[in-house]
Amino acid sequence: MNFDHLKVFHTVAREKSFSKTAKILHMSQPNISSQIRxxxxxxxxxxxxxxxxxxxxxxxxEILFQSAEKIIYIIHQTQKDITLLSNSTHGVLNIGASLTLGEHILPRMIGHFKKEFPHVQIVLEINNSDQIIEKLKNEKIHIGFVQSMINSPEYRQRYFYEDELIFIAAKDFILQDSLDFRNSLSPDEIYSLPFILREAGSGTRQLIEEQLIKVNVYPSKLNVILELDNTQSIKSAVEAGIGISIISKASVQHELSLNTIRELSIQDLQLKRFFYSVYDEKKLTPAGETFLSFIHKDKEQ
Structure with missing residues (x-):
């Protein structure tokens, strides 16, 4: 029995589609049909x-599919065991991440990881959560990183990073007409301030609104004067003194260090979100396992 034929069969049986299998395996549909035949x-x-x-x-x-599941898993596990035996983790690791993770958090982790495992080549793609899950399903990435739990029980999901959402203003932004440069406000005071936020309907905007409601701040009462479709534009607008915003603290570390933006403290109000890794344990490569172990240090103890 040809193992390549068995892999094609397993994918067709799992997807219940010759055309989907052709896309996943990057083969022509006639070639798929020929191998099955x-x-x-x-x-x-x-x-x-x-x-x-x-x-x-x-x-x-049905009988062959059950056996194929076991055979493919055994071969995959054997390849991992042999790689580990060689004591040299290597290979290509494709990962997908949401915007904040992909631009501001994972690059630092990848840099530290590469110092210990220089033979692993990492390819990082930035997508939204739906695209990440689709790429996992189509085996275009090995691991996804998303900003909330997803409804996909076939994948393992593990918390690995807590992100703080902060209120920011320009260094010289005046909070009130009385030339008030305070950094600490009560929740009620923020309703009168001009806000710059992500566009209505975006995942980030929805998350911020959900977090605000949890602490009894009502998004509908905010004075939103400007909506933008990306984090960089929001930071530029805040730096220009147009208004204040709520943003991931990880995404403004550079601006905070340069003192072009300052953080505002809202009394009794802390906003947090949690990021998760998502992957199929049966298809994880040695490089993927090593990377997950590296970034999940002490998170589940």
Missing amino acids: QLEESLDTKLFKRTTRKVDLTQAG
């Missing part, structure tokens, strides 16, 4: 019941 000929049995709408397994196909 060769496998059926070698076993002298039909593996799929084909209709115009869907692809279902025959009884023989």
Whole structure:
């Protein structure tokens, strides 16, 4: 039995589609059909019941699928064990991350990781959560990093980073007409201030509004004077003194260090969000396992 044929069969059986399998494995659909036909000929049995709408397994196909799951897992695990035995983690690791993680948090972690594991080549893509899960499903990335738990029980999800959302203003921004340069405000006082936020309907805007509601601050009462579609534009608008904003503290470390932006403290109000790694344990490579172990240090103890 040809292992490549078995892998193609396993993917078709899992996706119940020849066309989806062709996209996932980067093969032509006729090639997929040909490999399935060769496998059926070698076993002298039909593996799929084909209709115009869907692809279902025959009884023989069901038996083979169960075995294929075990065979592929064993081969995958064996490859990892041999790599670990060589005491040299290497290979290409493709990861996908949401914007804040991909631009401001993971690059530092990757830099530290590369110092210890220089033979691992990491390719980082920045996507939204839906795109990350789609790429995981299509095996285009090994690990995804998202800003909230997702409804995908087939993947393992692990907390690995707590992000603080802070209120920011320009260094010389006047909070009140009385030339007030205070950095500490009561929650009620923020309703009169001009806000710059992400556009309505964005994931980040929704998250901020959810966090505000939890601490009895009502987003509908905020004086939103400007909506922008990316973090860099918001930072530039705040630096220009147009208004204040709520943003990930990790994304403004440079501006805070240069003192072009200052952090505002709101009494009894702290906003946090949690980031998670998402992956299929059965398909994790040695490089992926090593990277996860590295970034999850002490998080689950």
